[in-house]
Amino acid sequence: MMSVIDYCLDRSSSVLLLFVAGAALGLIVRCRPATRIILGLAAIAVAACVHISIRSGFEWIVSAIERPSAPGLLLLIIFAFTTVTGRSFDRSAEYRFGTGALVVAGLILYPGATGILNYDTYVLGYSGYLLPLALAALLAYAIYRRYLFVLAALDIGIAGFLLSAGRSLNLWDYVIDPVAWFLAIGAWIAILVLFLFRKATARSPVPA
Amino acid sequence: MTKYATNTFAMWAILCISGVLGALLVYRMADRVAPWTFVVDVPQTPVRGDLKLQSEVITPANEPDFVHGASIIETPAGLLAFWYRAVYEGANNAELMSSRFDGQHWSPTTVVTNSKTVARDVGLTVKSLANPVPFRQSPNEIWLFFAASRLSGWATCEIMMMRSLDNGRTWGPAQRLYMSPFLNMSHLTKALPVRLSGDRIALPAYHEMVTKFPVMFILNKDGRIIDRLRMGHGGKVGLQPSIIPTGPKTAIAFVRRLKHVRTHRILISHTNDAGRTWTVPKPTSFPNPGGPISAIRYDGTRILFAFNDDPEEERNIKLAFSNLDGTNLRRIGTIAQMKNDDLDDAVAYPFLLESEAGQFDVVFSRPRKVIGHVRISSAWLEHNSEMSAAQK
Numbered sequence: 325m326m327s328v329i330d331y332c333l334d335r336s337s338s339v340l341l342l343f344v345a346g347a348a349l350g351l352i353v354r355c356r357p358a359t360r361i362i363l364g365l366a367a368i369a370v371a372a373c374v375h376i377s378i379r380s381g382f383e384w385i386v387s388a389i390e391r392p393s394a395p396g397l398l399l400l401i402i403f404a405f406t407t408v409t410g411r412s413f414d415r416s417a418e419y420r421f422g423t424g425a426l427v428v429a430g431l432i433l434y435p436g437a438t439g440i441l442n443y444d445t446y447v448l449g450y451s452g453y454l455l456p457l458a459l460a461a462l463l464a465y466a467i468y469r470r471y472l473f474v475l476a477a478l479d480i481g482i483a484g485f486l487l488s489a490g491r492s493l494n495l496w497d498y499v500i501d502p503v504a505w506f507l508a509i510g511a512w513i514a515i516l517v518l519f520l521f522r523k524a525t526a527r528s529p530v531p532a
Numbered sequence: 533m534t535k536y537a538t539n540t541f542a543m544w545a546i547l548c549i550s551g552v553l554g555a556l557l558v559y560r561m562a563d564r565v566a567p568w569t570f571v572v573d574v575p576q577t578p579v580r581g582d583l584k585l586q587s588e589v590i591t592p593a594n595e596p597d598f599v600h601g602a603s604i605i606e607t608p609a610g611l612l613a614f615w616y617r618a619v620y621e622g623a624n625n626a627e628l629m630s631s632r633f634d635g636q637h638w639s640p641t642t643v644v645t646n647s648k649t650v651a652r653d654v655g656l657t658v659k660s661l662a663n664p665v666p667f668r669q670s671p672n673e674i675w676l677f678f679a680a681s682r683l684s685g686w687a688t689c690e691i692m693m694m695r696s697l698d699n700g701r702t703w704g705p706a707q708r709l710y711m712s713p714f715l716n717m718s719h720l721t722k723a724l725p726v727r728l729s730g731d732r733i734a735l736p737a738y739h740e741m742v743t744k745f746p747v748m749f750i751l752n753k754d755g756r757i758i759d760r761l762r763m764g765h766g767g768k769v770g771l772q773p774s775i776i777p778t779g780p781k782t783a784i785a786f787v788r789r790l791k792h793v794r795t796h797r798i799l800i801s802h803t804n805d806a807g808r809t810w811t812v813p814k815p816t817s818f819p820n821p822g823g824p825i826s827a828i829r830y831d832g833t834r835i836l837f838a839f840n841d842d843p844e845e846e847r848n849i850k851l852a853f854s855n856l857d858g859t860n861l862r863r864i865g866t867i868a869q870m871k872n873d874d875l876d877d878a879v880a881y882p883f884l885l886e887s888e889a890g891q892f893d894v895v896f897s898r899p900r901k902v903i904g905h906v907r908i909s910s911a912w913l914e915h916n917s918e919m920s921a922a923q924k
Contacts, residue, residue, distance in 0.1 A: 330655060331655045334655055334656060377624070378624050378625075378657075378659075379657045383656075383657045384657075384683070386656060386657070387656050387657050387658070387682040387683060388682070388683055388715065389715060390715050390716055433713055434713065434714055436766075437712065437713050437714060438712070438714050438718075438739070438741070438742070438743060438766075439739050439742075439743030439744075439745050439762070439766030439767060440742075440743060440766060440767070441766060442762075442765045442766050442767070444760070444762050444766070446712070446713050446760065447759065447760060447761075449713075450564065450565055450758060450759045450760075451561055451562075451563060451564035451565040451759070452561060452562075453558065453561065453562060455561070456554075456557045456558045456560075456561040457558060459554065459557060460554040460555075460557065460558055463550045463551075463553075463554045464554070466550070467547050467550055467551070470543065472543065472546055475546050475547070475550045476546065478550070479546070479549055479550055479553050482553045482554070482556075482557050483553060485557070486553070486556055486557065486560060490710075491708055491710045492710035492757070493710075493756055493757060493758055494710070494713070494757075495557075495561070496713050497710065497713055500713070501713075502713075502714055502715055
């Protein structure tokens, strides 16, 4: 039988995603942070109560999206924090580095691993030097720049892999997951849009 | 300690931990998966038995549900057959069924597990189950691999495994095999695993979502995936590989063609490095309607395989011999045929096993209510093979 930790981890992505969706709705309609938290929790409750076929909407999402990797869980928590507080991280170099690394890692991993490309990049996570050296380089850069959140997320992922703590024995599964990849792509789209918006605003003539 | 000192200490602690973990990671990943070779089991296959086929229906006469994906394993108490049952293919609440054969009769069917039990075991809701494949891990231990669809359709499947420590009388909980970084989706199994050196096994499987290609997974003695090898290219290649080792580093795989491809033929792939790399599956001279091929090693020079000998429909199941590199294929004879007057009939998904020296068993499904069994002797095979050669 599965452990309580496995059970909770399997549901953590779904809980946080639903919470973020509900709280983001509150952010769009300019609710107060407390109301956003209530909307986030309400989204989880609605998904748990609405049944589609034989299972609840919440269980459908749980079955679909798997558990998060350590960086994925951190990113979901950051998104939940952002949607509740309204604070944007797009000007944080650490945030841009972390999400950028996820975008690049996903582009390297998923097209090859799902057979769209002939070379299977997933096997790099079973053995060999390439992926660990790439991660060591990421760690070294994060140490140099003192990116403590990036370091913490990678450290937890690597420690989980070294202890064979998850179901997978592949290093990739501890440092990236598809939900984190999609969120990171979304984050970078937002970063670029905000960058272009600020640039356009800065260029526009100031009224006399 | 002051706040500044605490922050500095925490920062240095994280930096040190990161450095140590990075070094440990590089050290641990170096040659983590030790090289393997195939364990080549060459049966003696004496010529024995009579020249008549023995056939039975395993499922009850009044079976109300869809049954498919049969497989068998030899146990001390006789043959043990598995298949899946649901209201329709891919329906909710599917069951994995089993039945035992005492040499004359099949026992009443029993439920090994079902979608709800599997969902409870793994903590995720599971829609349907399919394609059980048994593997003998030790004299008393059987591993049963099967596909479980989490959402809807076979493309959302993952492969799970159950263990029996008493030759299939009781079963432990299902456990998930982690095979793909993309939501662990879209791998299914159909053919017998192959033994490797170092107590490891190779599980033939295939990827189904968008791209369709055969894969070989390497499992350690605990049943966890430690490597995966794509058989040929990615993209749309073929399904349901059946792997036969022909030497410590060589093997041949029979691959089911895809429905939409123009070449309606059985595909074959080869490896010369114990499965590290495989050739792109190439068509043979034998037809394939888009059904699986079940192959086993017959003797020192031949492979025996069961297949549907038709380019369009699963009209019959035939047995054939192949040499060890798949360049010389020869039909032996028909062991099951669809009913002429029933357009909905078919004989599909053969699964072949040598249950004793010189004794072979094939189970298959007649969609949608029947699992059939045929017992064949080596005498029948050799006799029909000679007849077939003489007719040429």
